[in-house]
Structure formats: C-alpha cells, structure tokens
Amino acid sequence: MFGSYGEDLLAGFGETVLVTVTAFPIAFVIGIVLAVFRISPVRPLRIAGRLYVDVVRNSPLLLIVVLLIFGLPDAGLLLPLFWCFVLGLGGYFGAYVCETVCSGIRIVDRGQIEAARAIGLPFRRVLTDVLLPQALRAMVQPLGTILINTALGSALGAAVGISELTLETRSFNLDTAQPVLAFLTAACGYLAINLLVSLGVRLLERKARVLR
Amino acid sequence: MNSTAKTGTADDALFDQLGPRARARLRTVSIIATVVLLAVVTGMLIALGASGQLDPDRWAILVDGDYLGFLATGLGLTLVVGLVSTALSVILGVLLALGRISRSRWLRLPCAGLIEFFRAMPLLLILFFIMFAMPMLGLRLPTFWQLVLAIVAHASAIFAEIVRAGILSIGSGQSEAGKAIGLRHREVMGLIVLPQATRALTPALITQMVRTIKESSLGYVVGLSELLNNGKILSEFTGNFIQSFIGVGLFYIIVNIVLSRVAERLTSRVGKHA
Numbered sequence: 123m124f125g126s127y128g129e130d131l132l133a134g135f136g137e138t139v140l141v142t143v144t145a146f147p148i149a150f151v152i153g154i155v156l157a158v159f160r161i162s163p164v165r166p167l168r169i170a171g172r173l174y175v176d177v178v179r180n181s182p183l184l185l186i187v188v189l190l191i192f193g194l195p196d197a198g199l200l201l202p203l204f205w206c207f208v209l210g211l212g213g214y215f216g217a218y219v220c221e222t223v224c225s226g227i228r229i230v231d232r233g234q235i236e237a238a239r240a241i242g243l244p245f246r247r248v249l250t251d252v253l254l255p256q257a258l259r260a261m262v263q264p265l266g267t268i269l270i271n272t273a274l275g276s277a278l279g280a281a282v283g284i285s286e287l288t289l290e291t292r293s294f295n296l297d298t299a300q301p302v303l304a305f306l307t308a309a310c311g312y313l314a315i316n317l318l319v320s321l322g323v324r325l326l327e328r329k330a331r332v333l334r
Numbered sequence: 335m336n337s338t339a340k341t342g343t344a345d346d347a348l349f350d351q352l353g354p355r356a357r358a359r360l361r362t363v364s365i366i367a368t369v370v371l372l373a374v375v376t377g378m379l380i381a382l383g384a385s386g387q388l389d390p391d392r393w394a395i396l397v398d399g400d401y402l403g404f405l406a407t408g409l410g411l412t413l414v415v416g417l418v419s420t421a422l423s424v425i426l427g428v429l430l431a432l433g434r435i436s437r438s439r440w441l442r443l444p445c446a447g448l449i450e451f452f453r454a455m456p457l458l459l460i461l462f463f464i465m466f467a468m469p470m471l472g473l474r475l476p477t478f479w480q481l482v483l484a485i486v487a488h489a490s491a492i493f494a495e496i497v498r499a500g501i502l503s504i505g506s507g508q509s510e511a512g513k514a515i516g517l518r519h520r521e522v523m524g525l526i527v528l529p530q531a532t533r534a535l536t537p538a539l540i541t542q543m544v545r546t547i548k549e550s551s552l553g554y555v556v557g558l559s560e561l562l563n564n565g566k567i568l569s570e571f572t573g574n575f576i577q578s579f580i581g582v583g584l585f586y587i588i589v590n591i592v593l594s595r596v597a598e599r600l601t602s603r604v605g606k607h608a
Contacts, residue, residue: 163360166368180544180590181583182551185562189583192575198385270454277456281555288459292466301467308459309451316454 127294131304134290135311141208141276141286142315146269148212153219160224171220178217184278186210191282207284211275218268226261227253259330266323273315287311382576392574396581401568408564409585415478415560416547419485424542426486427493434498437519445494452491460484461552477558485549489542496538500531540597544590551586561585 159171178186187210194201201209230253238252280289291308295301352360382388395401433445452460461484464475475483504527512522553560559567565582569575 164364164367166364166371170371176591177583177587180548180587180594182548182562182586184551184554185565185579185583185586188554188562188566189576189579192569193579196385196575197382197387199381274454274456277458280458280462281552288456288462291459292462295462295466295470299470301463301470305459305463305467309455312456312459313451313454 127298130290131287131294131307131311134285134287137279137284137286137290138273138276138288138311139315141204141211141279141284142269142273145208145211145215145276146272148208149215149219149268149272150265152212152216153223156216156220157223157227160220161227175217175220178214179221181214183210183214183275184281186214187278187282203282203284207279207282211272215268215272215275218271219265222261222264222268223257226257226264229260230256255330259327262326262330263323266319266326270316270319273312273319387576392577395568395572395574395577401572404568405561405564405581405585408559408561408582409589411559412547412550412553412561413589415482415485415550415553415558416543419482419489419546419550420539420543422482422486423489423493423546424539426490428497430490430494431497431501432523434494435501449491449494452487453495455488457484457488457549457552458555460487461555465556477553477556481550481553481556481558481560484552485546489546489549492545493538493542496542497531497535500535500538501527503534504530537597537601540593540600544593544597547586547590547593 156171156174159167160175162168187207190210190213191203191206194206234252234256235248238248243251276284276286277288279286280292283289287308291304294307295304298304379388386392430445430449433441434449436442436445461480464480464484468474508526508530509522512526513519517525550560551562554562554566557563561582565578568581569578572578
C-alpha cells in the first residue's frame with residue numbers, strides 16, 4: 123500500500139527541502155541588501171528599502187507567487203516554474219530577513235557604541251568587535267523562524283503545480299484513499315524540518331553565547 | 335574617521351555630525367543612488383513595454399467600474415474571512431495559552447502539543463486535509479468554513495504563543511503579590527495578569543487581522559470568491575494577468591497598511607501608559 127506511492131511522498135519531501143534551501147539563501151541576500159539600504163544615510167536607498175518591505179509584508183505570499191508565475195512570462199521573461207516559485211518565496215521572506223537584521227542591530231545598546239568610540243576604536247572595529255557580534259547573536263533565533271516559515275511557505279507550491287510534499291500528500295490521499303496515513307506522514311515530514319532547524323538554532327545559539 | 339563620516343547619519347551614535355564635505359559627498363551618493371534606482375525601474379518598464387504590457391487598454395480593467403466592483407466584492411469576502419478567523423483564533427488562542435500555563439499537567443501537555451503541532455504545519459496542508467481527507471472521513475464543510483477552519487487552526491496556535499509571551503512578560507512579582515494577599519490562582523489570572531496582558535496585546539490583535547487577511551488568499555485554492563480568487567478569474571477573463579494581480583495587490587496593501595498603522599499607533603499609546 124505504501125510502495126510506489128510512498129516513494130512519491132519521499133520525492134515530495136525532497137522537493138520541499140530543495141525549494142527551502144534554494145529560497146532561503148535568496149531571501150537572506152535580499153534581506154541583507156535591504157537592511158543595508160535601510161540603515162544607510164542615503165535617503166533614496168532608505169525609501170526604496172522601506173517601500174519594498176512595506177509592499178511585500180502587506181501582500182499575501184500566494185499573490186506574489188502567482189504574480190511571478192503568470193506575470194513574468196507575459197513580461198517576456200521565461201523562467202522555469204521552479205525558479206519563479208523560489209524567487210517569489212525568496213523575495214517575500216527577504217523582507218522579513220531585512221526586518222530581523224534591522225531590529226538585531228537596533229537591539230545593541232547605544233551606550234556600548236558610544237563607549238567603543240570613546241575609547242578610540244576605529245569605525246570598522248566598532249562594527250566587527252562591538253556591534254555585529256551582539257547583533258548577529260540576536261538574529262539567530264528569528265532567522266531560524268524565517269527558515270521554518272520558508273519551509274512552510276513552500277507548501278504553496280501545491281497551489282501552483284510544484285510537486286512538493288503537500289501536493290504529493292494530496293495525490294497520495296486521492297490514489298490510496300488513506301487520508302489519515304497520508305496526512306500523518308506529511309505532518310511528520312514538516313515536524314522533522316521544524317525539529318531539525320530548532321536544533322540547529324539551539325546549537326548555534328550555544329556557540330554564540332558569551333560568557334559574562 | 336574620514337571614511338566613517340561618509341556613511342554617518344547625524345542622529346546615529348555610530349557617527350559624528352557630518353561636516354560640510356561629508357554632507358556634500360552624501361548628496362553625491364544620494365544622486366547616484368537615485369539615478370541607479372530610476373534606471374532599474376525604467377529597465378523594468380521598458381521590458382514590460384516591449385512585451386506590450388503597458389498598453390493602456392490592458393490597464394483600463396483597473397478603472398472599469400464593473401471589474402473594480404467584482405474585485406471589491408472579493409475584498410468584502412476577504413474582510414469577512416479575516417474578521418471571523420481573527421475573532422475565532424483570538425478566542426481559541428487565549429484558551430490554548432491559558433491551558434499551556436495551567437498548573438494541571440493534563441491540561442498543559444495537550445495544549446502545548448496542539449500549539450506546537452499546528453505551528454509546525456503549513457496552512458495549505460491543513461486546508462488540504464479539510465478539503466480532501468475530512469470528506470473521506472465523513473465530514474464535508476462548506477468552502478467558507480473549510481477556509482476559515484484551516485486559518486483558525488493555524489492562526490490560533492500562533493496567537494496562543496503571542497498571548498503566552500504577553501502573560502509571561504507580566505513580571506512574576508505581580509502574581510506573587512496577588513498570591514501573597516491570598517488570591518486564588520484564578521483570581522490572580524483574571525484580576526491581575528490578564529487585564530495587563532490584554533492591554534499589551536491590543537496591537538497583536540490587529541497584526542493577527544493582517545495575518546488572517548493574508549492567509550485568506552488561499553480562497554484561491556478552495557475556490558472561495560475572495561479577493562485573490564476574483565483576481566484570478568478577472569485575469570483569466572480579460573487575459574491581463576499582470577494588471578489584474580497588481581490591482582489585487584493594491585487592495586491588499588492598502589487595507590493592511592491602514593491596519594498596520596493603527597497597530598503602530600496603539601503600540602506607542604500602550605507603551606506610554608506602561
């Protein structure tokens with residue numbers, strides 16, 4: 123009963139992982155660039171960053187995905203479905219990465235920066251020795267949450283014809299008429315991703331912890 | 335320090351006040367950035383124009399009364415789904431959060447399990463379960479309630495964690511003081527902790543509304559005629575995909591930005607009282 127259908131489910135899980143690990147780095151790069159835009163003193167860049175984040179955070183993910191999948195070909199840019207979808211995910215979660223990075227930097231107490239400058243540290247060392255170590259530590263947990271959300275968001279691939287875990291679960295259910303088995307298996311897949319990321323986050327946080 | 339001044343904002347602790355030379359340099363960088371950004375936008379517009387997407391006839395669908403009315407009906411249903419799901423998920427979320435911090439293990443463990451499980455599931459998988467598995471198990475809901483149930487299952491787990499964080503942020507000194515003057519656990523919760531948590535959670539309520547409005551776009555999958563689904567129908571009917579979905583996006587963005595601004599205002603007001 124599980125047989126070849128089970129293989130489809132496994133392939134779906136693989137696709138979910140593939141979409142997630144492709145989309146997250148894209149989101150990360152977009153988020154960093156946007157964050158640099160938003161904390162830079164260059165007004166036009168700040169406005170552009172703010173506009174992007176406001177537009178994307180207030181639109182449904184599915185809308186962005188659908189707009190890219192149906193809109194890009196109409197605009198003369200023919201990309202494979204997979205890449206349209208991954209770009210949509212990356213662009214969407216990039217806005218959230220930007221928010222995380224900005225608030226991570228804001229978390230560092232201004233007094234620390236003033237103190238670092240008062241003892242004469244040059245700008246670069248204020249960044250690398252005082253600001254970034256603390257900011258990065260504050261970002262680990264929220265970035266892990268964004269990674270998990272990217273994996274959950276990849277389920278929307280089922281609405282646009284990407285054969286990832288959720289879509290394979292639906293076909294498994296329709297083919298075998300075993301709803302409980304189908305959805306429990308899929309749930310285990312998503313739980314596994316969740317646990318793995320949480321574990322990774324905990325390890326990273328322990329590594330990044332400072333002894334005071 | 336010359337190189338720092340180049341990137342400094344006057345109000346930032348990282349940098350000194352900008353001198354005249356640094357300010358002039360900042361102005362140059364700003365102009366270059368504007369030119370580059372405009373070039374990117376122009377490039378996109380040229381690409382759109384080359385494939386005929388800037389044809390005014392195509393965009394006319396967004397000023398056509400009938401089409402706009404069709405999208406507005408969709409927006410109406412989106413708001414109804416959003417309101418109903420917000421209300422239900424807030425109630426359920428508060429109950430789950432209270433269960434999770436309850437002193438009885440028989441309440442605590444199942445609530446924690448439910449919260450963690452539904453937070454880890456993608457919304458679409460829950461929706462597929464309701465759409466395809468539940469009818470096989472003998473329960474078929476109308477599409478409206480299929481969508482609302484899926485959103486509520488997911489959103490109440492998320493809201494429960496927000497509530498729990500809100501409750502835990504009320505210092506333990508508060509509830510200890512309550513216990514010290516002889517209040518019962520229920521009284522401590524109802525009279526001391528929850529009223530304070532509620533005030534802190536008002537902005538979260540609106541964020542929850544934004545979340546459920548965004549999630550209601552899965553009406554596209556169940557075939558409920560909410561905003562995104564109506565946008566899809568409009569795009570297929572007129573053949574103008576980019577224009578229809580951008581129009582739909584504007585509806586979502588305007589509604590959600592208005593809600594977010596209200597939330598921000600509430601946050602600053604709550605902050606002042608606290």
